Amino acid sequence: MTSAFNAKPPLAGLRRQLRRGRAARWREPDDPFLRETFALPRDEARAKAREWFDRFPKAAYWTQVESWRLLPDDRVEFTMRRLPTAD
Numbered sequence: 001m002t003s004a005f006n007a008k009p010p011l012a013g014l015r016r017q018l019r020r021g022r023a024a025r026w027r028e029p030d031d032p033f034l035r036e037t038f039a040l041p042r043d044e045a046r047a048k049a050r051e052w053f054d055r056f057p058k059a060a061y062w063t064q065v066e067s068w069r070l071l072p073d074d075r076v077e078f079t080m081r082r083l084p085t086a087d
Contacts, residue, residue, distance in 0.1 A: 035066065037079045045076035052080045060086035 038048055049065055056063045061082040068078035 032083060033062075033081045034084050035079050035081050037077065039071065039075055039077040041075055045078060049078065049080065052082070056082045057086075 038045065040048060045068075053063055058064065063080065063082040066079045066081040068076055071077055
């Protein structure tokens with residue numbers, strides 16, 4: 001005879017919770033932005049960023065340089081971010 005203190009709890013609910021949690025971690029967050037990363041010489045990087053701001057105006061597309069860093073060979077690696085439409 002098994003007492004209530006020694007009984008093992010049903011694990012189906014726990015397994016289901018773990019599966020949902022793991023699946024949620026692997027899903028992409030709801031992020032509407034489009035991103036593109038470039039690694040260009042400094043002058044070309046400036047021109048590329050200017051091209052993005054001309055083509056996708058900041059006020060309509062929320063265009064911005066999301067991140068950037070200088071590489072050892074005087075190149076700039078940067079990520080541009082914008083909304084897909086100007087709605």
